[in-house]
Amino acid sequence: MNGYVQVYTGNGKGKTTAAIGLTIRALGAGWQVFFAQFLKAGEYSEHKALARFSDNLTIKTYGRNVFIRGEPNDEDRRLAQAAYKEIVEAVTSGRYRLVVLDEANVAVHYDLITVDQILDLIERRAGDVELVITGRYAHPRLIDRADLVTEMQDVKHYYDKGITARVGVEK
Amino acid sequence: MNGYVQVYTGNGKGKTTAAIGLTIRALGAGWQVFFAQFLKAGEYSEHKALARFSDNLTIKTYGRNVFIRGEPNDEDRRLAQAAYKEIVEAVTSGRYRLVVLDEANVAVHYDLITVDQILDLIERRAGDVELVITGRYAHPRLIDRADLVTEMQDVKHYYDKGITARVGVEK
Numbered sequence: 043m044n045g046y047v048q049v050y051t052g053n054g055k056g057k058t059t060a061a062i063g064l065t066i067r068a069l070g071a072g073w074q075v076f077f078a079q080f081l082k083a084g085e086y087s088e089h090k091a092l093a094r095f096s097d098n099l100t101i102k103t104y105g106r107n108v109f110i111r112g113e114p115n116d117e118d119r120r121l122a123q124a125a126y127k128e129i130v131e132a133v134t135s136g137r138y139r140l141v142v143l144d145e146a147n148v149a150v151h152y153d154l155i156t157v158d159q160i161l162d163l164i165e166r167r168a169g170d171v172e173l174v175i176t177g178r179y180a181h182p183r184l185i186d187r188a189d190l191v192t193e194m195q196d197v198k199h200y201y202d203k204g205i206t207a208r209v210g211v212e213k
Numbered sequence: 214m215n216g217y218v219q220v221y222t223g224n225g226k227g228k229t230t231a232a233i234g235l236t237i238r239a240l241g242a243g244w245q246v247f248f249a250q251f252l253k254a255g256e257y258s259e260h261k262a263l264a265r266f267s268d269n270l271t272i273k274t275y276g277r278n279v280f281i282r283g284e285p286n287d288e289d290r291r292l293a294q295a296a297y298k299e300i301v302e303a304v305t306s307g308r309y310r311l312v313v314l315d316e317a318n319v320a321v322h323y324d325l326i327t328v329d330q331i332l333d334l335i336e337r338r339a340g341d342v343e344l345v346i347t348g349r350y351a352h353p354r355l356i357d358r359a360d361l362v363t364e365m366q367d368v369k370h371y372y373d374k375g376i377t378a379r380v381g382v383e384k
Contacts, residue, residue, distance in 0.1 A: 063230025210242030
């Protein structure tokens with residue numbers, strides 16, 4: 043079976059959670075999964091639950107959780123490039139059947155990695171690797187190359203009422 | 214903390230997987246979760262993986278997996294009403310902090326349950342219950358009542374190339 047490239051983008055809630063859901067489905071089918079998170083650091087609630095699958099799932103975070111409020115700096119670039127290097131290793135190793143690049147679109151948007159690097163990764167991956175790429179601002183060239191693209195549109199969000207991120211729901 | 218009502222609708226891939234991701238996040242935070250699936254039957258890959266959380270997660274399927282290709286009949290209506298009854302019990306019991314109604318929008322669309330039943334459920338639930346409702350065709354009155362609505366838009370889908378549902382990715 044061939045692997046495909048799935049992209050989840052847009053300004054609505056549900057992109058990372060969809061990638062987690064796909065991870066659960068893949069794990070249930072006995073797949074090995076590599077889940078890379080750009081820009082994020084620390085332990086979210088999902089990490090605690092996903093720890094039960096440490097035999098088949100590798101999760102790595104490569105970020106500082108901070109620059110979103112400011113401008114990215116050299117340290118953010120260094121972390122994103124380190125992520126990229128490990129992801130290349132994961133997609134070419136033959137070890138993983140599903141590889142998730144969470145928030146990679148945002149990393150491209152801020153020039154922490156380039157869209158050419160993403161496209162190169164797609165071409166170089168082992169043939170049966172399913173790639174899932176999330177984050178706002180998906181690059182048009184990635185959309186063009188992807189096999190499946192869903193845009194999560196924010197129709198209504200409780201953030202607009204001043205409700206902030208909650209443990210168990212957003213983090 | 215109050216619970217909110219989240220709706221994931223639209224024609225794109227990612228609605229049920231987002232609900233699974235939210236479930237994983239909630240489980241990681243120690244919440245008890247009730248996950249009800251209208252219209253679906255049988256064991257999907259995600260059920261196998263989620264079985265590891267049977268101490269904190271109840272999953273129920275209430276459907277025949279068949280009517281989607283035809284017209285719903287009295288048996289589909291009976292199953293959906295049985296689902297509704299159990300969901301009312303779950304949201305009023307105080308046992309669950311997150312309750313998912315997967316494909317409930319489709320059940321409403323096909324008149325297996327009514328939008329008034331969904332709105333009544335929202336009002337009757339214990340105050341801290343977070344409700345997640347998925348499926349195409351979300352009813353305008355539910356959208357109006359919901360605290361968060363994301364529309365998953367199908368920008369591009371590999372189904373259009375003739376690729377059918379795959380174990381580990383769609384089921």
